[in-house]
Amino acid sequence: MARSKNMMKNPLITITPSHLLHYVPRLSNSVMSPLPAHGMAKNMTEEEKDFWKQPDGSGYKPCLEFGIKYRRESVKISKEKRRFLVVVASGGLNQQRNQIIDAVVMAIILEAALVIPVLQVNLIWGDESEFSEIFDAEHFKRTLQADVRIVSSLPSTHLVPKQSVERKIPHDISPGWIRARFFKQLNEEGVLILKGLDSKLSKNLPSDLQKLRCKVAFHALRFAAPIREIGNKLARRMWIEGPYIALHLRLEKDVWVRTGCRTGLGPKFDRIIAEEQKSSPEYLTGRLNMTYDQRRLAGLCPLNALEVARLLKALGAPSSARLYVAGGDPFGGTQALLPLKKEFPDLVTKEMLAKEGELTPYINRSSVLAAIDYIISLSSTVFMPSHGGNMGRAMQGHRAYVGHKKYINPNKRAMLPFFGNASLSSTEFNRIMKHLHKYSLGRPQLRDNKRGRDVIAYPVPECMCNS
DSSP states (O other): OOOOHHHHHOTTOOOOGGGTTTOOOOOTTTSOOOOOOOOOOTTOOHHHHHHHOOOOOTTOEEOOOOOHHHHHHHHHHTTOOSOEEEEEEOSSHHHHHHHHHHHHHHHHHTTOEEEOOEEOOOTTTOOOOOHHHHBOHHHHHHHTTTTOOEESSOOGGGOOSSOOEEOOOOSSBOHHHHHHHHHHHHHHHSEEEEEOOTTTBOSOOOHHHHHHHHHIIIIIOOBOHHHHHHHHHHHHHHHTTSOEEEEEOOOOHHHHHHHTOOOSSOHHHHHHHHHHHHHOGGGSOSOTTOOHHHHHHTTOSOOOHHHHHHHHHHTTOOTTOEEEEESSOOTTTHHHHHHHHHHOOOEEOHHHHSOTTSSGGGTTOHHHHHHHHHHHHHTSSEEEESSOSHHHHHHHHHHHHTTOOEEOOOOHHHHHHHHTOTTSOHHHHHHHHHHHTTTOSSOOOOGGGSTTSOTTTOOTTTTEEOO
């Protein structure tokens, strides 16, 4: 059957049963894309060219072609009016994004309509923004309208004085577990409220659900217009000066407390962190029986500013490179960034990029500020996180999805023993660092090599094809 011209013009139209087996949504216009890549300047050295050079994508491009069974079932789910799923998303911006992605998948599994997720105020992050203040709610609904029905609020017929909330959800839950545990309850009550969903859904899902996760992450979850406007404006100010590196530095006080690591700022600052860890041991995340040195050598500690500077220099970053620093306020203030600024003087933050008053509406709104960081980081020529986390994984997958933009994933466990080896010459140290990172610079990495990998960080091969 030939596709109509109107269908081809509008990639987000509602799919009717007669089109079901033939229509494949075209989503290229909805993906959140970076600014164009820069060309190489003529006066660059070979080492500088090698550093800024983008990885070979091996021909992998987005391909979200859903199976016939999924599309047939989605037609029914997209019209659901009896069962409603409500999800309360907690944590920081990227933690909330993960839970929203999983909420859409769970709505499909439970054959339910999804209520726009509720963003819970977190004591650490302190942002009271609602979904529509962070994300473009209408775009979210429109992009997913062929997959699931999304409503702004529960209908009056489903409102009850006291609705029970499901909080005790184990890790690595499968579609079968979800249906067995919640489908009957949802069918009887009409409403299911889930809380505490963070990283609970299995990373190993059927192919169509993996594709759906990519569709939500890279297409549907577009930031709200005011955030896109200021984020793109600041990104252009970085971009117009030439290629730049974006660093997601995890140097905030709560990160040092939670990881049980030393700050690199000296005994005074380390004592402050140690005292807080002692008074609030519940904040320490796992591996309680390990010493600091064991944690660091196991790759469990964030890289400090000096370590980031040494790694970048070893990988060939020129001292003239512009650095954009994403993340919260570092513990120790400007002192924490001094070793990095010494090696790379052209270091800026969003506060430095913004003109007077541009960021005023977003003071004390950490999720909005994190979204601005996300936009600027996505357009960078090179991105590197100092520590694993939700932002790093999201950026790794998103940069792969929009063209395999260079991403440096520090191999901390392998490289840190060499940082303390004073007998190594700088030439030998640099050679070792380049060798250790030659396969972790943004080249396509197949998710199916390690089945526990998240498709949002590793979209190849479920969401990207090379044929």
